Amino acid sequence: MNIKSLRLIHFRNFDNVEFNFKENCIHCFYGKNAQGKTNLIESIYFLSHLHSFRTNTLSSMVMDSQDQMLVQAKIESNHSMSDLKVVVSNQKKHLFHNNNSIKKYSDFVGILNAISFCPDDIMLFSAPKKVRRNFIDMELIKLSKKYTFTLSRYNRTLKNRNMALKQNELDVDLIDVYTSQMIEDEVVIIKQRNSFINSLMAYANRLYPFFSREKEKMSANYITFVDIDNIEENIGKSYENTFDKDCLYKMTNVGIHRDDIQFLLNGKDINEVASQGQKRSYLLAMKLGLAQMVYEKTNQYPILLLDDVFSELDPYRKKELIHILPKNMQIFITTVEKVDASWFKNRSVQFYEVQNGMVKEVTQ
Template identity: 30%
Template sequence: MHISELKAKNFRLLKDIDIELNSGMNIFFGPNAQGKTTLLEAIRLISTGRSFITNTLKEIITFENDHFFLKANILQNYLPVEIKFGFGESKKIIQVNSKPLKNLSDLIGIVDSVLFVPDDFNLVTGSPEIKRRYIDIQLSQAKNEYLENLKAYNKVLKNRNALLKNRNYNKNEMQTWTEELLKYGTLIIMERKKSVSNLNKFANEYLSIISGNKENLKIDYKTIGDIETDANIKNQFRILMEKTHQSEQKLGFTLIGPHKDNLEFYINNINAKKFASRGQLKSISIALKFAEADNLKLLKGYYPLFLFDDIFSELDETRKDNILSFIKEEQQTIIVSTNHNRFVSQSNKKDCCIFEMSNGKISLNSR
């Protein structure tokens, strides 16, 4: 799968671009504040329906304009796909092959992508919410059923919490919402458990190579109690909900479930959040991203797009070279950087295009 052509109009600094992308490696270089990260933002928006920079689409519109427009032509399993995404006057227009989509989430799973940005060490050190979102995005891209179960769970959770805030709630209604929470929550936990297991395997292999066989990684999935086997997840979930129900009544919200899940990372059996260096944190984050791509390949049969922003800062030369060796020719990779010299040798080895960016304009430097 790859994007063959991308158009953007009034998208931040990208006032009017139309570029043809290579199916392999694409490198965009230039000084800071020239639109490089904005380019990745546009592609990620088409992929997931969300910006990784802002929650407000209006902020994306180029100054003194009233709308933005994106169009991407994609080749997916040898079949052409056209995505259009427009926003203006507080209205979104999203089309896939000229067919309108109702919701932003409907884009998820059409153009899969893996994104790395400089602050992704928050995957290791950040809040449980950040870590849950990381797992949820990749599983939602891989399995539409997971996305639907997640939306259903969040809806049930909202209704159950609203009921808990009413101390005179109907017990039968509470039981109904609790059973629904158990149903969807169990399905989510089962999928997350399998996904984290695969991520752990792949990411450990990548980190070992990045570090020159000096570091290993363990990912600990923190969820409800002891769930060594799938068979006891729902039963364990039910028991814990019964134990905490009295506290829930006092507090007015649900205390147990996948909305409380967390991930903990250990490097050489030491808590990475507490003791890893910034270089190690970045190495773990990069290993996780390559593992995410392998996980999506395992589930869907093809690699996602790879979007890299400032991948090499805070890493030594050996780690940089090892990371470059991971990039696969059959995987479309888009890298933005202030300096393209490190990639010149790669352009001789792989199918590669190098673009220069200046003030939101893009020119082909070499092919």
């Protein structure tokens, strides 16, 4: 997968710019802080996920004094071309694929598959468990239409079941119908989430030794509300056992909407044993492992966005990181300092200087 061109209008500090990018090339953007480096890769991420990795507020991405913005890109995917466009106006997203209006977010997300790494990502480990569920869900949504449909249906059914529980006169038969549908969906969701985590850690462990000089092992536990063996029977019993509590509190107290992931380093919770540097390395290994998972499932690499990835690596590891990045992947890197061009031996690379929303291609 490659971004052939990118157009930004009133996005952050980019007024009206357009870029053309080489396929399977490392695009390295450098410049001082607050010049727009991260804004550029944020726009790509936004086009992939329909939200930012920096903010939950749409208006903060719109240039000051403007009331709308546009992000548009031409994408090459499996030898076919797509035109993606998002217009944000009056706090609403308007989506277009090949100039056709798209109404459902799920029909848009994943057309451009971008994976990002940024320093704040280490908050994943200490954030509320909803953040870790969203991490799994977003990646599975991009990879599996069945998962997207099933999760969407589960969330609707959960909402309906909670509404039914809030009625003064309970319709037990209706609640049972909702419960049966949730059980059917949860079997699918739990199996896919658990398989995803196991596969991701297997891929990440192959890469982690590069980042750690010590012999450390990554692992993760998917924490759900039932034993995964005999899963359908166990989920049914769980709802039976908590029905009285659900009626008392007028809400569904068990389900995959409360699940979590525990990340481990050498068998211990990463929050208890890992330094900030170890967490950063752990996370980077996960993101690169995720890219490899995508490749093996779709036969093409996603777009990789690496924000300030070199800041805590010594010169040797900076150089070696470049060497382990797949050659047939389009990669966008931001850095405060210029990077030694000799590190990119036998790699296609373009360098850009970013200054106050202006981007200039440079040679090194």
